[in-house]
Amino acid sequence: MTDGFDLTRDGEVARLTLTRPEKMNAITYGMWSAIPDVVAEVEADPGLKVLVIAGAGKHFSAGADISEFGELRTTAEGAASYDKAVEGAVAALTAMRKPSVAMIQGNCIGGGCQVSVACDFRFAAEGSRFGITPAKLGIVYHFDSTRQLVSLVGPAHAKYFLLSGELITADRAREIGLLNDVFPAPDLETSTLEFVSTLCSRSQASIRGMNRIIEKIVAGQETSDAEVEEIRSAALHGVDYAEGVAAFLERRPPRFTHR
Structure with missing residues (x-):
């Protein structure tokens, strides 16, 4: 170091x-x-x-x-x-x-x-x-x-x-x-x-995807692009989304596993 x-x-x-x-x-x-x-x-x-x-x-x-x-x-x-x-x-x-x-x-x-x-x-x-x-x-x-x-x-x-x-x-x-x-x-x-x-307790897929999108907006991007749509699609098909919905319906805290 x-x-x-x-x-x-x-x-x-x-x-x-x-x-x-x-x-x-x-x-x-x-x-x-x-x-x-x-x-x-x-x-x-x-x-x-x-x-x-x-x-x-x-x-x-x-x-x-x-x-x-x-x-x-x-x-x-x-x-x-x-x-x-x-x-x-x-x-x-x-x-x-x-x-x-x-x-x-x-x-x-x-x-x-x-x-x-x-x-x-x-x-x-x-x-x-x-x-x-x-x-x-x-x-x-x-x-x-x-x-x-x-x-x-x-x-x-x-x-x-x-x-x-x-x-x-x-x-x-x-x-x-x-x-x-x-x-x-x-x-x-x-x-x-x-x-x-x-x-640390939240969906890391959500956090990292939204962090990238916010970075693009702050840099001046005004509309979605292929990268943004890929981020959103990957989250939709990811394990965190399935767990988040299941946890909500079962009225329990989510146990996210995405790293």
């Missing part, structure tokens, strides 16, 4: 922890570059259903490790290479069929917020802070990440984030749609994992 990461498994749940608490879990070039491999590992493991991303210590992540910029982003070529690594990480998280959940405490800023927005769900502790700060660095934000942010919070709030670089509270982040929920800090992990357990 790349320095700065710790990938662990607890039953059906994988947890990727950012492990640079002395740097507020700032994300290095090596960490950005490794995220697609982490995602591929989780996706390929039939025993895993959900990926949780968290930060060690008091913070989720303060963003990209700017101390590297003097070496890695001083030329157009270097900046392009760095941006390619970031874009690859975002693309990998976005394209996951298995759900991803960001469990956030403390600062979730810049690249850290970018990672959380690329996840399917975001839960935060009270007292967390959020911001995206390219305007403080003279950087223009990545297109796909901008699109994801706009889809979550709308253009007005996205402009506030990106053009001002100001930070907002967790409560405000929930109000504008950036967060799914906010919990007292001592309850964050328990409450988040309760939701993760719910995801």
